[in-house]
Amino acid sequence: MTEQLTPMPEDWQRALAVVAHPDDLEYGCAGAVAGWTDGGREVVYLLASRGEAGIDTLEPEKCAPLREQEQLASAAVVGVGTVEFLDHADGVIEYGTALRRDIAAAIRRHKPELVITLNHRESFGGRFLNSADHRAVGQAAIDAVADAGNRWIFPELVKEGLAPWNGVRWIAIAGSERATHAVDAGPGFERSVRSLLEHRAYIEALTDEDPEAYVRGFLTMTSEMNAERFGGKPAVAFEVFAL
Template sequence: MTGTGTGAGGGLPDGIGRVLAVVAHPDDESFGLGGLLAMLSDSGVPTAVLCFTHGEASTLHGRPGDLRTVRVDELTHAARELGVGQVELTGHPDGALADVPVPRLAAEVTRLIGEQHPTHLLVFDTGGVTGHRDHQQATRAALLAAHRAGVALLGWTLPRAVADRLNTEFGTAFTGRDPAECQVVEPVPRQRQRRAIACHASQSSANPVLWRRLELLGDREYLRPLE
């Protein structure tokens, strides 16, 4: 299915030289940002991922074992599939990231900015895309760190038509944007993203919303500059 959208389309935004993705959970880098991270890797852009939690509070458990351990292993393999050069995973509480002060989280982002020297941070759009409070807090931290460091910030988002369709079909709480606000990035390498998703077997085996979202988007993703 062809993706939906009318915003300016094409390749990656101009000026991207190195990217640090900031996410809340193991699998956010694949389920949400995977197509973009794979495209960056294919384009020779170095990438790194900072993940704030181990994802231990998930209600999905498609693999045996302690989720805190299982999901670290899944993240490692998925990042390798996406061509991510470095992964740092911190130990903040899954499901309660919003209780961690934003400046504390931002300090961790700032430290990695100093080590990685990214031209851009890549995050979930404000509102968290899915409505998850952990996603929202991760983005708040990245916004603060990016503002202090003078680094550009790109928010991965969904076109409103896709968000509305998912919400209607599944009762979810996705937040969409007018495509005119966004840059359409295409074609993203979905097969690489799907291989990374498969690395997260504990979370992807019973996840129809994920597969429907990818179907609706086709080979397009949507980015919105954040300030």
């Protein structure tokens, strides 16, 4: 019998989602976010870059503000009102103490109980190579949770008024081949489609397919892949670590 995915924890109020680029959250977990915000929970998005290297036909200085606006509109569709950008350079984001410090500062500032990030491993499902930016940001987000709770790591943050925060109870990794938990994709599905569609400039540069057909097809495929392990219901899956 296939091991079933466990429903995501629900006894939390604040989450911080940390990813590398605009659209990273929309390729899979925006539907879960929609359900959470509908339930009165607060979700904040933190992006390491503005995605300025993501469109080959558009210079970075023109691409960055466009993708920023697309991300703000996309987040609003699923009830996220706070989106922050760290301005690390798209495509060459480096794992290290500078990135960990920036994420730890955001954790201390927003005080989440749940931290969400994207797959930090070398591949997606052993079939598709993961990008260097995804790997760097995912690993840094995981490590920054401990950094945020230790006053002796980045002590300058305390001087900046950011006291240690030990309140993170779970780390949830989207896009992981080792998923353990899931959220029913049904209630938030249509908004997840609209949310990803807000990244229209990026999608139109990515594929010749009709944008809505592409988005709906991709999100249907990924959510249905998890159905067998979630009682037959299409689902948004996460690998969850309880702290």
